[in-house]
Amino acid sequence: MEKERESRKIPQWIWHRGGEKEPAIVLSRTFRLAEPAANAEFRLALTGAAEVELDGAVVGRLDESAANVCAFRRVAAFPKTLEAGEHTLRLRIECRAFMPVAPISIHLHNRTAGCIAYLEAEGFWLATDAEWSAGEELAAVVCLLGEEPFGDLESGPDWFIVGGFGDIRATPLSGVSVIAAGGSYVQWSGSTLRIGGTGRGTIELSEPERRGLHLFYHVRKQTEWRQMNEALRASELSDLPVCTMDLGRAYNARFRLRNRADAPVTVVWNGAESLPELEHYAGLITEFVRLEAGEAHVTLPQGLRYFRLYALADEGSSFDLEWQADEVGVPLKQAGTLRTDSELLRDIYGISVHTNRICHQIGLWDGIKRDRLNWTYDFYMAAKADYALWDDLAVLRRSIEELGRGTPEGYWMNDIPAYTLWWLNNIWEYFWHTGDKAFVLSLQSEIARHCRQVESHFDPSSGELRNVERSLIEWVPMDMEETRVNMQALFRLTGDNLRKLGRLVPELACIPGWSFPSLDASAFLHGEQLITPLLGMMAGYVGEEDAKAFLASYRVQDPITPLSAYWLADCCSRYGLPDKAWEAISLVWGKMLREGATTCWESVTLAHDRDFHDSLTTYTAYDSYRISLCHSWASTPVHWLVSRVLGVTPAEPGYRSVAFRPQPIAGIATCVGTIPTPNGPITAGWDRERPGEFILELPEGVRPKG
Template sequence: MNIHRQAEKIPSWIWHREREGRRHVVLEKSFVLHAAVEQLEMRIACTGEAEIRLNDAVIGHFPEHARHTSTFYPVAGLPGGLEPGAYTLRIELRNTEPMPMHPINMHLHDRSVGCIAYLSGSEGLWLATDDTWEAGDGPAEVVCVWGEEPFGDLDHAPLWFIAGGYGDIAVEPVQGIRVISAAGVEAVSGIDGVIQMNGTAGGRIVLDEVESRNERHIFYHLLKQGEWKERRTQQKELDLSRMPELLLELPHELNVRMQVTNHGDSEIGLLWNGAESLQELRHYDGCMTEWLAIPPGSLSATNPQGMRYVQIYVSGDDGGTFHIELRLEAAGAALNQVGQLQTDNDLMQRIYDVSVHTSRVCHQIGLWDGIKRDRLNWAYDIYLAAKTEYSLWDDYSVLKRSLRELGRTPYGYWMNNLPSYTLWWLSSIWDYYFETGDREFVWEIREELQRHIAWVKANADPCSGIFMPDAREAHSFIEWSPMGTSESWACLNAIYGMTKSQMKQLADHMPELGLQWDEPQAELKEEQFIGPSYALLTSVIGIKSGYVGEDSARRFLLDYRLGDPLTPLSAYWLAECYSEYGMHERAWAVIATVWGTMLDAGATTFWEGIRLAPSSDIHHALTTYTAYDSYRMSLCHSWSSTPVVWFARYVLGIRALEPGYARIAFEPHAIGGLTAARGVIPSPKGLIKVEWKLEDGRMIKSARIGEAELAGRA
């Protein structure tokens, strides 16, 4: 795995400390050269008009334009070289139109303006925008690091910027690429993700500019989706019958960049499509569609995107030969997997392994919901994805920076514009503390905790304990499955009750946080959660929150028959409920059916949604509920990696009973016909190594932390 730990060298987006409150900014950096420097290059992106001076000479000017926020543009007026001496690089910026802010992206409220640039040259010259620059009356402040929203990955950046602003994104060759079909091109798949493409071009592909680049977008992925849809429309109007064409399948869905080297004598272009499925590739109007030009003797690269299938059309002089070297690399946070599971149940093992891969690939600049869509930090997705985190990885840096980013949402706004998502974020903090015992991080974000608790309390009736009492007739988003207004409001209040309980526990463990939450528990009836037409998640949340009593919960769980509509999200909660009531075989049946159905459909990562009823097109089957048109659902979604959690708790049998694993339960179960299992669970106390087997119907079990042996409950 190749990792570029050079975050200190990658430029950051910077601005005056007042952010949008200071629209006219001068950024300066002084430096001294002790030797002559040649091979100068400077690139810049910014949110306003920019005039660039080196000492007193104007070397570049860029008018204010949306395109300048998404691409690194070269500064054309640089001299051929610089003599030894003192220099000042000065960027004067005037902004009239900041990046748009909406309640859904309000956690980015202080990232609406920014400038990012670098100056390089021989003799090791490298100046990158960071907080050592001056911004008039004080030092510049970092708005966000390279790769973060709302700017995302800029085009025409140096290849090593793939490391990301935190320096922990690694790349590795994609092995095992399969050539599905090739027409007019000889494709030879070699080692280390390299494919040699040779053939004769059938002419030049001509495409118009895309209008999406003329607008500012609240999220980078919305820019890309608009761009893809425009390019796809243009593609459909082309006659590509004479163009050499190549269709590739990756061994798994991955976040992939392509490096393309043109070994020919003339420029070639690639019109390429990326997709999560063949149905999407063939039918979806918004299928990933991009254009890459490669001059002769040069290398060009795409920014990484989430895909499993790649379709390429080669553009070149009619009758001219081409020789292309295509290298595919998977990008993602460099994670060390310490959690493990080995069982003698093939389906269980496959579900575990694909869940691990799903979790891994969603660790990028943030803990994304998915690597194709939306490539964002969503509070509920993170809440569920983090549960997997604690059973697998030994580094929670990606999780913590994602929680920090969402925590920046100001008072008066809901995270991701959803009340339930603020509640899930608060619950995520308790889960983090409970699983890790990390008081330092919780203390670090105490102001965010206090702010969001205050906003939640401001929307609750202090007498009745009802959350959002005036929203009874409004629909509250809980998940994608259809849910009535009254159901959603009851679920919202049940989540509120669970969150409040967790915050009280956090306050008890860390009184120094100063958290106060004394309102009474809302009175809700069982009948608000259990009913013949209710969504599965409504009943499950009622059970998890305690509003559904034990007898009614047990009766519901015994009577329930798995069926549509549901999601992996609600299926996971159902499995948890079954196991909490000792019905482990029923829990396994849920996981085997829901996640097994995805595997039967060829999944290499687990999906955002699912429909159990067979369909000739999985995308249509996934989009028949409450939102999105055809093909909008994600086939790689971090919240669907949760079987890992269930396996750790109930197959290996390891659960924390107190924060930081101060007390541990060890209660494995021979589920699904298992006769043996072994694995590893990370904990703040060290790696917990578990092994058990059945002998004459009796379980022989062992769990160790270092030299210490666990027996039952520790």
């Protein structure tokens, strides 16, 4: 795969620079062959219909269909041999239905039309890119392979797993176990599982109907899975050979299948993040593939922990399958570490690290099963763990860029006012942790544009943001007045951080001098939801005395989410209540661990009657098995541990100097961590072998401050 990747370019989605204003276009590329090339094959995916022309002769047509954006479609009549000499490949495209855009996906408004294709022959490779022509001018790159709204495409080479940025890898998984098997024998050989037996017949299955275009890839897949799972559940499955595997932990994973038998076999598979989901969820990951004798297939990656396989073969015929699992994601070098005698703290840190790591994909996804894309608040929270863990923040940067550059004038990011404010805070926190002035300055026009969006809702007479009550502050129910109050706090917090950014990066000419409304602490302390007093504290509306009194009296209880639990712990630590902070972390993330979690959940329910997954809810949007059990915004205990427990924070951008204010947790005798910085790792904490002292080891040139 590496050699292929080095010599061949990944195709890109391209179109005329006019976008959907140019619904009828001609994409073309002229190329020269020094010698004949055999075994030629041409595949494409696109919005619209296409007529494929080689050297002036039509060699194939593709009618317009929603299915055209789901897979690389092979042009069957394309010549098998390309003669030596010059050739011109033309795609005459007409598009009537473009990818839909809604305010929630407005950052994708320039990706409504596209074509992606490749021509492969022996010793030759040609892929769509910016060197193709679109009429009389060069084509424009719409987006990269794997990016939204198109997502992953079927029927491409398996090395396309690297994605459009070229940095995703597939690594064989170990530690997989078979937890149930019926009507089949199973045998391990290294990381390969052999599944064999005698066929018990087949069931009628059909490909999912692809009649419409969808806002996002995961929305399309969920629609298809529900349709296919309904058909599967309506079939008689009790006698079919079946095998269920536990990957050991949740992963974004793909699977390799090979039919070793002399007869065809159909493999139907389900994937889930929990066993209750595997048994009960109507929208369960459900896919199938028919394998001829000797044929192999590699699935597209999906987020799951449990994999269930049904083998469908004719009654009495033998089936013999090979199955392998690969983890898929951007490989990251972990530079942040933890050593502690607390098993619970170690386990919370461990699932937080794993959660954050496996969400580094084409973007810094919020989840691997659902919403596999960049949500602004989600990757703001995930970034907090990034700074404490990894030596490379490229995935975070491209997520920041996608929302910042893609969201046009006059729109809120993800159609949520709070999310634009969190994006601006993200710019500040990124700079504070990295000192990367060049990246900040590269976004100067975007920062200015999104500040103008905020200012367009500013009431100078009151100092308040107006018409922002329909925002998302937290999943828990919140009336419009409480939302309004929270938005004023977030507005003030954002303005304070932007002013700090402006002082440190004076080249930024776009930093506003916002004023803020005068609000009494009671407006926050009397809020119905936990996040309200916490945001009041973070923004400075709730003073130290009131904050300490509230935090000391608060008892962790439902409704609470990983979002509020993190902010609760952070505020408790800020006001000198480390044991209360640990109580919040240990109760919320400890609940996940008690239910067998290997990753951090999107939401949490502390007390429930039904199974834990069915009891989860976002209160205002959806619940039960649709809830993600791997959500990057819940990996924040890593940041709390580093910044509050170990007490290491930047005192200048990029950790040129550091503040060190450790807050030991009662009962934990050893807690030593390493924190990556642009200047090298910092080691900090305390160790029972070195009683009476704190550890602080700094890279050369970095000094303690304060």
